[in-house]
Amino acid sequence: MFPALLTAFLFACSAIFGQRAAKLFGPLRANAIRLSIACAVLGILTWITDGIQGHSSWHPAVFPALFLSGAVGFGFGDIGLFLAYPRLGARLTILINFSLATLFAAWGDQVLLGEHLTLPQWSGVGMVLAGLGLALWPAGQPGLRARAPWSGLGFAALAGAGQGFGTTLSGWANRTAEQQQVSIHGISQAFQRSTAGVLVAVTAWAVWRTWLKKPEAVSGASLPVRRQHAGFWMTGAALFGPVAGVSCYQWARLQLPSAVVVAIVATSTLWVIPLAKLIDQDHPTLRQVAGTLVAVAGIAVLYLR
Numbered sequence: 001m002f003p004a005l006l007t008a009f010l011f012a013c014s015a016i017f018g019q020r021a022a023k024l025f026g027p028l029r030a031n032a033i034r035l036s037i038a039c040a041v042l043g044i045l046t047w048i049t050d051g052i053q054g055h056s057s058w059h060p061a062v063f064p065a066l067f068l069s070g071a072v073g074f075g076f077g078d079i080g081l082f083l084a085y086p087r088l089g090a091r092l093t094i095l096i097n098f099s100l101a102t103l104f105a106a107w108g109d110q111v112l113l114g115e116h117l118t119l120p121q122w123s124g125v126g127m128v129l130a131g132l133g134l135a136l137w138p139a140g141q142p143g144l145r146a147r148a149p150w151s152g153l154g155f156a157a158l159a160g161a162g163q164g165f166g167t168t169l170s171g172w173a174n175r176t177a178e179q180q181q182v183s184i185h186g187i188s189q190a191f192q193r194s195t196a197g198v199l200v201a202v203t204a205w206a207v208w209r210t211w212l213k214k215p216e217a218v219s220g221a222s223l224p225v226r227r228q229h230a231g232f233w234m235t236g237a238a239l240f241g242p243v244a245g246v247s248c249y250q251w252a253r254l255q256l257p258s259a260v261v262v263a264i265v266a267t268s269t270l271w272v273i274p275l276a277k278l279i280d281q282d283h284p285t286l287r288q289v290a291g292t293l294v295a296v297a298g299i300a301v302l303y304l305r
Contacts, residue, residue, distance in 0.1 A: 003186075003252035004264035007245055012271030014241030015094045019085040020233040027082040028208050032201040033234060035074060038242030039198045042191035045243075049187055057188035062177045066184075066192040069169035074197020074242065077162020079204050080155040087152030092288075096156035097163060098266030099128045099295055104164025105258040112168055113175065115257055120301070127298025128266075134291030166193075167249075167258040174254060186251035193250075194242055263299045270296060 021030040050057050084093040103125060109115040170189065177184055184192075252261045270292065 003248045004256065004261050005267070007248040007252055007261075008265045008268040009271055010240050010245035010248060011265060012094065012268040014237055014245055015085075015268070017233050017236035017240060018082065019089065019093075021230070021237045022082045022085045024230045024233060027086060028079065028201070028205040030234065030237070031078050031082040032198070032205040034238045035078065035194060035198045035201045035242060037235065037238040038246075039191065039194040041238070041243050042187060042194055042247070046188045046191045049185060053185075057184045058192070059177070059180060059182045059184065061180045062173050062182065062184060063192055065169060065173035065176055066189055067196045069166045069173060070193030070196035071200050072169060073162050073166020074193055074246075075162070075200025075204075077159050077166055078197065079201065080158030080160075080162060084152045084155035084159060088149065088156060093152070093156050093159070094268055095292060095295065096153065097159040098262060098268065099131075100157055100160030101163035101167070101262045102128060102259055102266060102299070104161050105167045105262045106164075108165045108168030109171065109258045113171055113258075121259075124263075124298045124301030127301060128295045129298075131291045131293070131295025131298060134287060134294060164258070164262060167253060167262055170250060170253045171258050186247045186249075186254065189250040190242065190246040193246070197242070266299050267296055 018030070018034070021034065024030070025033065046057060081093065081097060084096070087093075088096070106121075106125070170193070173184075173189070249261070249265065252264070256264075
């Protein structure tokens with residue numbers, strides 16, 4: 001359980017840094033740069049760890065599953081995440097992402113791995129959705145409509161689908177590794193997944209810039225931060241998220257089912273609230289706080305059941 005709780009804190013930090021990076025660089029460009037940095041760091045860490053262990057953690061029977069997991073989770077999931085950040089903000093984006101990812105992970109585990117949730121567990125899912133609806137209710141939030149909430153909701157839902165199905169595919173990779181009687185540590189799993197994530201992210205950015213010939217909208221001028229600090233936010237987004245966060249995430253997936261891991265990690269919504277207030281002076285409304293608490297209560301029911 002500890003790896004999942006640690007992942008929740010790291011992902012919350014990554015969300016704050018990632019939101020700043022997306023505003024300074026543009027969402028697709030920021031995501032591509034972030035994953036490229038993370039892939040390089042994870043590659044070096046994997047090489048060092050494999051050297052210490054005395055054997056390679058790459059196995060041809062397992063790599064395709066990890067690569068596909070990275071393409072879905074790191075690739076399409078993170079594209080949706082970074083396109084949602086400027087539209088909804090870190091708090092609402094991460095709430096939608098992990099709440100819906102719980103549903104997608106449960107469904108993916110049922111279809112691909114044959115693991116089913118019980119009726120009491122689905123009641124917890126209902127609480128998560130109720131809390132989500134409460135947090136996003138537009139009454140008393142006129143500024144939310146001006147920030148293109150519907151496109152933001154769509155991108156956040158894409159992020160949740162990528163997160164959930166990517167976690168299930170990681171479970172499939174772990175099952176394949178068990179069948180092949182091989183062991184792959186969390187850092188190597190994160191590295192192998194990130195190779196696919198970089199490919200998808202860079203392709204999406206190239207398509208946007210080359211074929212659509214449309215520059216990304218950035219809003220760095222409105223941020224209370226100077227451009228020369230952009231590297232700080234980008235580095236933090238890479239280290240807290242794809243490097244440390246996903247390594248712990250893969251570690252947790254080795255111990256727990258997909259839906260349970262995603263549910264615990266979804267408590268990052270609680271961390272985002274004080275972090276966003278501290279860094280961005282982003283004050284949540286009472287409705288959003290109440291909705292987050294209801295959603296987390298539903299997550300607790302999911303875990304206990």
